[in-house]
């Protein structure tokens with residue numbers, strides 16, 4: 001329990017890829033041998049069960065554990081891909097006023113019962129109650145941003161709010177990276193994004209046109225063999241585990257884009 005690291009995936013902007021990141025990072029960590037639990041804290045709008053392809057197996061949710069004393073061992077679903085991977089769904093609706101103290105206690109109970117090495121918490125695209133609850137238990141926050149100026153501004157604001165909530169370790173994850181788009185002068189460069197958000201970069205996930213379709217089948221990015229998106233998640237998982245991995249390590253497609261070498 002003591003060695004468990006809790007990572008929230010966040011941005012106060014919707015649709016930037018938070019749930020995609022939460023699911024695939026958790027799958028990668030599990031494949032790498034870490035006991036990993038993903039918790040969907042997008043209360044009311046759950047979608048992580050769909051992304052993980054587990055929607056038919058959901059019976060209980062995180063509030064059943066915290067408010068209704070359902071054991072975590074009963075509420076957590078073990079993923080078919082790996083015995084190391086567990087999932088707890090978000091409730092469809094919630095009226096209960098959940099306090100930070102209740103949530104903290106619930107997470108402690110979950111750690112006791114499931115002994116995860118990592119807990120990955122997916123949050124909604126705002127800074128409401130789930131954001132504050134996740135911040136209260138997170139050791140680290142991954143702030144997801146795409147190239148859109150509004151998403152970058154949201155990342156900057158999210159970073160500040162995370163600081164206010166006391167989440168010390170904050171890292172930026174740029175999603176939907178497109179090397180052609182990057183050369184478009186209308187879009188900010190990678191360095192500009194890092195500069196504007198003032199958050200240290202942990203990785204870059206490429207834009208992958210096949211992803212939406214494969215996600216609708218409940219498949220993860222590691223089934224998309226011809227792309228770099230699985231490699232990108234593997235690199236992020238390695239960095240989370242303290243390994244020093246250069247930015248585009250093992251990427252097939254972007255290795256020769258000269259400008260990108262500069263920030264390795």
Ligand SMILES: Nc1ncnc2c1ncn2[C@@H]1O[C@H](COP(=O)(O)OP(=O)(O)OP(=O)(O)O)[C@@H](O)[C@H]1O
Nearest residue numbers: 014015016017018019020125176206207208211212
């Ligand atoms: N790297 C990517 N390449 C292509 N499509 C992506 C990528 N990342 C996410 N998407 C797509 O973008 C859409 C939004 O992703 P996702 O649901 O993960 O975002 P979110 O931030 O969790 O949204 P919300 O705020 O609504 O919870 C989905 O259709 C997803 O398949």
Ligand SMILES: [Mg+2]
Nearest residue numbers: 018019042047
């Ligand atoms: Mg989401």
